Amino acid sequence: MTDRQQLIVNNVDTVKQLILDAERWIWAHPQTGYTEWQAHDYLAEKYEALGYTLVKAGNIPGFYTDVETGKPGPKVAIFGELDALDIANHPESVNGMTHCCGHNAQSAALLGIAAALKQPHALDGLCGSIRLVVVPAEEMIQLAFREELRQKGIIKYNGGKTEFMYRGLLDGVDMAMMVHGMTKGSSVNEDGDTDLDFQALLGMNGxxxxxxxxxxxxxxxxxxxxxxxxxxxxxxxxxxxxxxxxxxxxxxxxxxxxxxxxxxxxxxxxxxxxxxxxxxxxxxxxxxxxxxxxxxxxxxxxxxxxxxxxxxxxxxxxxAPEYHDPTFMKLAEDCCVALCGRKKVVFDYNGWSTGSSDFGDVTCVMPGVQINAGGAVGTLHGIDFQITDPNRMCVNAAKVQLFLVDALLSNNAVTAKEIIANYKPQYPSIKAYLDAIxxxxxxxxxxxxxxxxxxxxxxxx
Incomplete structure (x- = not known):
């Protein structure tokens, strides 16, 4: 671990309790896509208390804030998702809903990133900017309800990130990242260890x-x-x-x-x-x-x-099908290894998931990578899902994403600029992509x- 990475670790550890408290609060207040106003309000209050100015989506939950380094350069987006699932038989279900995909952990980690970036020397040596995006409605569920919202003109697209793209809330972003939770047994290393800290595949279905x-x-x-x-x-x-x-x-x-x-x-x-x-x-x-x-x-x-x-x-x-730029993936893998060690990290550059995410819509127009973080047991989307180690799923997720931002935007953002220049998006712009779908x-x-x-x-x- 470099001195710079150790500084990031220390900065996140300083705000660790804020992260852990947010994970539990959002877990206890689950709401499904486009109704996540409780988590929205909770997080908006926390961000504003940290001194951030928020650009809110308006008539749907979600917002973003930009962290400026003061020097020109690329803009990197980091996502945290708000929505839960309707799964009434989960033992901790609230009004029939539960965060059994771990999005509460993402939002908590993103809040931790926001707080860590306010710590001394957090932006030293960086250029460009970081857009922290609190986004609704990743889960493609309750299709009839979303069609009602569409007919009323409240939304145009089912997915929150796609809707944010349509609303211009990702305009100016050059590349994107996020960390999703995973359960023990989701992947295995060469020694047969199934309790990994980080994992990633090349992509997933649309x-x-x-x-x-x-x-x-x-x-x-x-x-x-x-x-x-x-x-x-x-x-x-x-x-x-x-x-x-x-x-x-x-x-x-x-x-x-x-x-x-x-x-x-x-x-x-x-x-x-x-x-x-x-x-x-x-x-x-x-x-x-x-x-x-x-x-x-x-x-x-x-x-x-x-x-x-x-x-x-x-x-x-x-x-859209989600594709992770391999060069971006490799940089992310190096950051994960620096934090947790080689044996706790598995990146499969040919691996493919048959799940889907609206992060795929983002990767149609810019380079992106989605990493999976350990710390949960049971089954994703199952009634036995539980986050048992939020230090790994939330605190480590905040650290590794800040490692990655630092690697991208340091040294005049030479690494970020190279990834952006070499990436061949499926569509030349957000407008071209939306027209196609x-x-x-x-x-x-x-x-x-x-x-x-x-x-x-x-x-x-």
Whole structure:
């Protein structure tokens, strides 16, 4: 560890209790995407008490603040996510919600970074600026609720980072980083140790978000079922058709389709006239996602046609595939090793996750890296998830991100400038990216019948 890194460690340790208190407070006050006002208010008060001026998102939770070094150079963004999951069976669930993906730890670590940057000599030798971004709605959940927000004009995009991009809150940012939590057993080193401090992969899947609504006709379920059209059966048939497509998905595309039935809104003695489904189509590239999504929509439509039902298909841009720049990754790996040692760090430059994150939208337009930090047990998104060592997941996460910022922006930011110059983003600008994903939007009444019962089918743009 260098003298400079030791200074960073000391600065973070000075504000350690602030970090640990924030982790527990946010854990105890979980809220899901675009409703995280409690955490927003708590953190805004803490940042302002530290002397920061905040640029708030406005009618949604979240804000950013810029830390200026006083010298020109690149702008590096660091993210901390606000949202929890709706998972009512977790033993510490609050109003049906729990932070069982560890976003509370991210927000606590980011607050610690903000506090550490106020310590003496924290910005010595650096140029450029650091944008600390407190962002909502990473989890792609509650799709019907988010569609309501979209229809009301409150949001345009389901993901918080994508929405921040749209609102101009990432304008001027040149590169980005964040640390996400992981559980014991998520990765393993060459000695078989599964309790690692840091891990990273090359990237992860993107996705399209789907709302599907089957439309039938209600009737008495016992006395006159022949008078009805069972929307639940049509939905079940549609999902079976999609399951039968799975062998056509190529392994190189890492396609995932995981629907959930939202339930019939009628009594048990009524033929259900409506069944809603939420799902994603995930994949390794936007091209593969679009191709396989057409097949899925065709299967869903065919099932409706076979039952004489209707089906409304509503597709929205989800998240882009996330790609970590290998040079940026290597710098991050070196920082993790400097803090925790070689054996506690595993970076896989070919590894790929089939999960998704809106950090992928960011990496479409700038170099970025997302690191995973240990300190939790159980299952991510599971009812057994617990943060058992916040020193590792929060305090160490703050330290390693400050190591990385220091490596990027010291020496006239020569390292940051090299990474930025050599990175080949998928899209030349945020506007170009948003224009491209807008083309994924689809709203189709996919089966329509004439007075003779003949059908017109239309399931794609």
């Amino acid at each position: 996705c399209i978000a789907k709302n599907i609504r089957y439309k039938g006709k209600s009737a008495h379920a016992g006395g006159a079922p022949h008078m009805g059209v069972n929307a639940e059966y049509a939905a079940m048939l549609g999902l079976q058709a999609c399951n039968d497509l799975r062998e056509t998905f190529q392994e190189k595309d890492t396609i995932r389709f995981h629907p959930i039935l939202m339930g019939a809104n009628c009594a048990v003695n009524i033929i259900p006239d409506e069944m809603k489904i939420e799902s994603y189509v995930r994949g390794k590239s936007l091209e593969a996602i679009k191709r396989e999504n057409i097949k899925v929509n065709r299967a869903l439509t065919g099932a409706a046609l076979s039952m004489g039902a209707g089906v409304e298909l509503s597709d929205r841009p989800g998240y 807008d083309a994924l939007t689809l709203d189709k009444d996919a089966v329509r019948y004439d007075e003779k019962g003949n059908a017109i089918v239309d399931f794609q743009n």
